[in-house]
Amino acid sequence: xxxxxxxxxxxxxxxxxxxxxxxxxSITGFAKLTVPxxxxxxxxxxxxxxxxxxxxRPFLPKKKLQKDSLINLKIQKENPKVVNEIDxxxxxxxxxCYCRCWRSKTFPVCDKSHIKHNExxxxxxxxxxxxxxxx
Numbered sequence: 001x002x003x004x005x006x007x008x009x010x011x012x013x014x015x016x017x018x019x020x021x022x023x024x025x026s027i028t029g030f031a032k033l034t035v036p037x038x039x040x041x042x043x044x045x046x047x048x049x050x051x052x053x054x055x056x057r058p059f060l061p062k063k064k065l066q067k068d069s070l071i072n073l074k075i076q077k078e079n080p081k082v083v084n085e086i087d088x089x090x091x092x093x094x095x096x097c098y099c100r101c102w103r104s105k106t107f108p109v110c111d112k113s114h115i116k117h118n119e120x121x122x123x124x125x126x127x128x129x130x131x132x133x134x135x
Contacts, residue, residue, distance in 0.1 A: 018044075071101055071117075072125045081118065083126035087133035097127040 021044060022037040024030055033041070076082045082100075096109075101123075103113035110127035117123060 069121055070123045072123055077124065079124060081114075081124050081126040083129060085129045085131055087131050089133045094132050096130040098130070100128055101125045 021041060022033060023041075024033065072082060098108050099106075099110040099113070101114040101117045103117050104111045105113065112127075114125050114127065118125065
């Protein structure tokens with residue numbers, strides 16, 4: 001049933017559609033087309049543009065690094081990863097790691113999502129580590 005419908009479209013309806021299209025015989029003939037004639041050509045031109053794009057898409061360059069999504073733009077760029085430790089006397093637990101990449105699923109607590117972020121973007125962001133100061 002489905003194949004019969006597709007065959008009917010390809011064998012009957014598509015040729016009938018193409019016969020009704022106002023295709024000029026020369027390039028200059030396109031300039032003489034009226035607005036309704038251009039509107040009738042739009043679906044065909046859209047399909048041809050889509051097919052052309054799909055054909056050249058495998059040859060287009062791939063994105064390597066997402067430089068536009070860097071978080072750390074200027075702090076300690078010479079270091080492979082920026083991690084700061086701060087001693088605090090009144091901290092209840094011994095250590096606390098806070099996220100600075102904004103990708104942690106347990107935000108504001110660090111879950112080491114910065115590792116994947118750094119690999120994808122070439123960034124060097126790391127957590128903020130608060131340590132209980134021992135007197």
